[in-house]
Amino acid sequence: MTDSLFRHGLEDAPQCVLIVNGVEHQVPMQSSVAAALHYLGYLATRAHPVSGEPRAPFCHMGVCFECLVSIDGQPQQRACLTQVMPNMSIDQVGVGTY
Amino acid sequence: MDTCKNVLSLSPANNQSDAYDWIIVGGGLVGASIAYGLIQKQPHLRILVLDGSDMDHRASVGNFGLIWVQGKGHNFPAYANWSLQGADLWPQFAHQLSHQSQMDLAYQRLGGLEFALNQRQLNVLSEEMAAMAHHTHGAFKYSVLDREAALALQPGLGPSVVGAVYSPQDGQVNPLSLLSALHKAMQLCGVAYQACRKVDKIEVSAQGFNAAGFIAKKIVLCAGLDNQRLGKQLGMHLPVMPIKGQLLITERTAENTLTYACPQLRQTAEGTIQIGGSHEHTGLDDSCSLEVMHAMAQEAVALLPSLADLKLVRSWGALRVMSPDGAPIYQQSPSYSGAFGVCCHSGVSLAAAHAGPLSNWLLNSLDAKQKILIEAMNNDRFPV
Amino acid sequence: MHKIYDYLVIGAGPAGMAASIEASKAGLSVLVLDQAASAGGQIYRNLAQASDQQTKLLGPDYVAGKPLLARFMAANCDYQPLVQVWHIETHEHGFAVAAMLHGKSITFITSHLLLANGAMERPMAIAGWHKPGVMTAGAGQVLLKSSALLPKQVVLAGSGPLLLLLAQQYRAAGVTIMAFLDTTPGVNYWQAMPWLVAGLTTPKQLFKGLWLTLAQRIKGPYISGVSHLEVMGNEQVSGVRYTVAGRVYELECKLLMLHQGLVAETQMAQLLGCTQAWNETQQCWQTQADAAGQTSVSGVQVVGDAGHIGGADLAQLQGRVAGINRAKNASLTGSWLSNRVNLGLLFRLKHLRWARGLVDRLYRPAAWLFKPTGSTIVCRCEQVSAATISAIADGGCAGVNQLKRFTRAGMGACQGRQCGPNLAYLVAHAQQRSVSEVEPLSVRPPLSPISLGQLAKRPRL
Numbered sequence: 001m002t003d004s005l006f007r008h009g010l011e012d013a014p015q016c017v018l019i020v021n022g023v024e025h026q027v028p029m030q031s032s033v034a035a036a037l038h039y040l041g042y043l044a045t046r047a048h049p050v051s052g053e054p055r056a057p058f059c060h061m062g063v064c065f066e067c068l069v070s071i072d073g074q075p076q077q078r079a080c081l082t083q084v085m086p087n088m089s090i091d092q093v094g095v096g097t098y
Numbered sequence: 099m100d101t102c103k104n105v106l107s108l109s110p111a112n113n114q115s116d117a118y119d120w121i122i123v124g125g126g127l128v129g130a131s132i133a134y135g136l137i138q139k140q141p142h143l144r145i146l147v148l149d150g151s152d153m154d155h156r157a158s159v160g161n162f163g164l165i166w167v168q169g170k171g172h173n174f175p176a177y178a179n180w181s182l183q184g185a186d187l188w189p190q191f192a193h194q195l196s197h198q199s200q201m202d203l204a205y206q207r208l209g210g211l212e213f214a215l216n217q218r219q220l221n222v223l224s225e226e227m228a229a230m231a232h233h234t235h236g237a238f239k240y241s242v243l244d245r246e247a248a249l250a251l252q253p254g255l256g257p258s259v260v261g262a263v264y265s266p267q268d269g270q271v272n273p274l275s276l277l278s279a280l281h282k283a284m285q286l287c288g289v290a291y292q293a294c295r296k297v298d299k300i301e302v303s304a305q306g307f308n309a310a311g312f313i314a315k316k317i318v319l320c321a322g323l324d325n326q327r328l329g330k331q332l333g334m335h336l337p338v339m340p341i342k343g344q345l346l347i348t349e350r351t352a353e354n355t356l357t358y359a360c361p362q363l364r365q366t367a368e369g370t371i372q373i374g375g376s377h378e379h380t381g382l383d384d385s386c387s388l389e390v391m392h393a394m395a396q397e398a399v400a401l402l403p404s405l406a407d408l409k410l411v412r413s414w415g416a417l418r419v420m421s422p423d424g425a426p427i428y429q430q431s432p433s434y435s436g437a438f439g440v441c442c443h444s445g446v447s448l449a450a451a452h453a454g455p456l457s458n459w460l461l462n463s464l465d466a467k468q469k470i471l472i473e474a475m476n477n478d479r480f481p482v
Numbered sequence: 483m484h485k486i487y488d489y490l491v492i493g494a495g496p497a498g499m500a501a502s503i504e505a506s507k508a509g510l511s512v513l514v515l516d517q518a519a520s521a522g523g524q525i526y527r528n529l530a531q532a533s534d535q536q537t538k539l540l541g542p543d544y545v546a547g548k549p550l551l552a553r554f555m556a557a558n559c560d561y562q563p564l565v566q567v568w569h570i571e572t573h574e575h576g577f578a579v580a581a582m583l584h585g586k587s588i589t590f591i592t593s594h595l596l597l598a599n600g601a602m603e604r605p606m607a608i609a610g611w612h613k614p615g616v617m618t619a620g621a622g623q624v625l626l627k628s629s630a631l632l633p634k635q636v637v638l639a640g641s642g643p644l645l646l647l648l649a650q651q652y653r654a655a656g657v658t659i660m661a662f663l664d665t666t667p668g669v670n671y672w673q674a675m676p677w678l679v680a681g682l683t684t685p686k687q688l689f690k691g692l693w694l695t696l697a698q699r700i701k702g703p704y705i706s707g708v709s710h711l712e713v714m715g716n717e718q719v720s721g722v723r724y725t726v727a728g729r730v731y732e733l734e735c736k737l738l739m740l741h742q743g744l745v746a747e748t749q750m751a752q753l754l755g756c757t758q759a760w761n762e763t764q765q766c767w768q769t770q771a772d773a774a775g776q777t778s779v780s781g782v783q784v785v786g787d788a789g790h791i792g793g794a795d796l797a798q799l800q801g802r803v804a805g806i807n808r809a810k811n812a813s814l815t816g817s818w819l820s821n822r823v824n825l826g827l828l829f830r831l832k833h834l835r836w837a838r839g840l841v842d843r844l845y846r847p848a849a850w851l852f853k854p855t856g857s858t859i860v861c862r863c864e865q866v867s868a869a870t871i872s873a874i875a876d877g878g879c880a881g882v883n884q885l886k887r888f889t890r891a892g893m894g895a896c897q898g899r900q901c902g903p904n905l906a907y908l909v910a911h912a913q914q915r916s917v918s919e920v921e922p923l924s925v926r927p928p929l930s931p932i933s934l935g936q937l938a939k940r941p942r943l
């Protein structure tokens with residue numbers, strides 16, 4: 001996780017807690033999980049199952065399947081199609097799974 | 099829609115007007131195994147494989163990937179012995195093909211399990227195994243496992259699994275790598291390959307057999323379901339019908355969930371899990387249906403509950419090439435001695451046998467015993 | 483017992499909304515299924531929730547969708563957001579649509595289907611496009627509309643009105659556009675010139691397009707005639723390498739947004755067996771349909787960008803015509819007046835499609851984009867390179883479906899959405915066939931992932 005390449009465009013946007021890899025963060029509430037991850041500085045969402053290299057969301061509309069993360073214990077969810085909910089828990093998967 | 103009008107031949111072949119020694123009609127597992135087998139035995143042969151179009155029905159691409167002996171020929175001794183022989187030829191065949199094509203086939207022979215969800219199923223399976231052992235004079239080995247023994251081999255079985263049958267002689271391979279490797283190796287050895295060359299009519303003349311504008315003195319029909327139509331043109335009765343099989347394929351999983359070959363569930367070398375097992379009479383419709391997908395998912399989760407969380411990524415439907423009794427048909431035309439028909443639904447299991455003894459049969463260079471075995475599987479057994 | 487809908491609309495963008503309004507007005511029972519949390523499709527994404535600040539940023543074309551959205555929300559139809567259709571098959575009463583809703587699979591039955599599921603970005607396979615830090619212009623717009631997220635600095639590369647619009651929106655929001663690398667080939671301007679006439683018949687759109695183009699050139703930095711693009715970096719993007727007039731330049735950056743126009747999403751139509759045809763101008767496979775959206779399969783219509791890329795106004799019009807025709811077929815309308823109205827709509831439809839010809843020709847992707855080579859990844863999901871694919875294509879395989887089996891390209895999670903067109907180009911190129919002769923990748927369920935457990939629990943029909 002590094003300095004984010006993104007910033008939020010609205011002032012005073014309501015925020016909520018998002019738990020990423022076990023760590024609590026504050027993110028804008030009206031956001032997809034993928035956008036929230038980018039906001040926090042996570043560019044890559046997962047490791048590619050064949051190459052092991054990091055991959056990041058490409059389309060943000062559900063057709064590229066690069067944004068797969070575990071959401072509230074459910075594996076392989078598309079982060080770009082899921083809205084952030086308070087206290088949602090996101091876990092990034094490592095090498096070997098899809 | 100003929101979308102392949104302009105496909106050029108890009109394999110090391112000659113132009114259209116030259117004659118070939120052999121034409122193989124069909125570039126699936128059967129055709130490719132035979133072409134590969136023939137060229138290994140007689141490298142100077144000029145062989146041409148004519149293949150269909152991209153969207154044609156191809157049983158080869160719906161294959162589960164099992165090199166399966168158990169149950170194959172439980173009511174047909176010649177087939178039982180042929181299946182076992184084929185499986186025993188596989189290790190050497192895999193080694194050679196892998197080396198020639200520089201491709202990994204993901205071949206394994208760790209044995210195969212078939213699970214039973216009730217006692218009746220287990221009884222039927224046990225009877226089939228006993229018959230196989232009998233037909234092969236004990237060469238076929240197997241065990242009938244109760245639930246505890248099955249769990250020892252496959253942990254995590256669902257509560258309704260009562261047992262399984264196991265044979266150490268079963269194996270598995272990546273069927274698409276197999277097809278790709280056969281294509282690559284056969285072309286490297288000089289076999290000519292032409293896709294988008296569906297054969298409508300075979301003309302017979304003094305020059306030989308003319309198929310799609312190519313001529314050869316010998317012709318082998320390996321065109322799956324189309325063999326019936328083409329067989330008639332060459333005086334052969336090759337009764338085959340389509341039996342749909344649907345497959346479900348899950349995402350990859352890093353966990354080593356399944357070790358043994360199994361017709362119900364199989365874990366591929368990539369880590370995806372395949373679910374199979376439907377047998378449907380739907381004519382030429384190979385589409386996937388909600389009802390069958392639902393039933394297959396239910397059975398998969400009943401067999402191994404831990405699969406419930408795995409995502410289904412794709413499904414497939416293919417048409418098995420089924421003879422009336424399920425055993426292969428190896429036929430030499432009574433009207434034309436240079437014409438042969440080969441039909442089977444076990445293109446993977448029998449690939450080594452097709453590249454080996456069957457190719458010898460086509461070349462008429464095998465011993466009497468082997469000849470008798472193969473010819474026991476001709477169409478004399480079917481009423482015309 | 484399942485309710486049997488008269489009209490099941492997949493997609494709540496301008497086309498889907500317009501069709502449902504007409505059909506429900508005529509008294510048909512209509513169900514609209516959509517993937518997003520609120521209606522609007524891609525163009526009017528999140529319009530209902532957008533703040534004044536956001537709408538100001540996004541521009542007048544975005545706000546223009548408000549009346550349609552309001553009419554849709556007031557219409558007498560069932561609307562289900564956050565749904566993912568994963569299978570469609572024929573059914574004794576018409577069609578069965580299986581969809582995931584809140585983690586459960588539900589089946590809907592309908593006598594008639596309308597596919598208004600839109601388009602997606604044309605996948606542009608350049609070296610390094612798979613690295614973190616590369617995304618589509620469409621992704622930029624989604625982030626902006628749905629999550630108000632903006633890049634701090636970005637390089638935009640490609641060609642097309644959407645890219646110009648995004649540049650405008652980013653400028654208005656204070657985003658630093660480090661460079662706009664325009665890959666529109668010079669020859670396009672000549673080829674599009676005769677079509678200027680067509681463009682002049684829709685003056686508002688023409689001048690808007692002109693303004694967007696000029697704005698970018700004036701505000702800069704703008705580089706035209708880019709004839710090659712490569713992404714630099716290891717674990718993520720560190721820069722972009724591009725060629726102009728034979729010279730190679732490098733530009734450091736961490737975010738790159740690509741765009742080469744849109745292609746229709748034909749998966750559902752293909753699954754249903756609707757005839758596809760290659761559109762040479764728009765360079766993609768499209769479902770064949772008449773002016774009312776009727777496909778080769780009885781009971782299935784396709785409208786909007788899901789059929790033919792034409793933008794929001796055309797999509798809305800097509801949706802209206804399709805909805806009216808559906809009602810007509812149900813014998814619920816058909817008066818002399820409505821037939822006159824229908825003719826008027828059809829004329830406008832034909833006109834808008836024709837006028838679109840200017841944009842199609844002006845922004846047709848450059849030829850070099852269709853020839854990825856070497857280690858450039860073509861299938862992202864299975865990490866298959868252009869070299870591997872070309873080698874198999876050179877061996878004379880029958881087409882992309884055979885190729886898929888031999889390379890695994892197209893077998894991953896996206897099921898060929900991001901690689902299908904490029905596989906076809908590579909096969910066509912290797913075998914000296916035209917792309918129109920190469921059949922597209924076959925489509926199988928699930929169109930959206932479903933777990934085995936969810937599939938096992940699905941209620942029986």
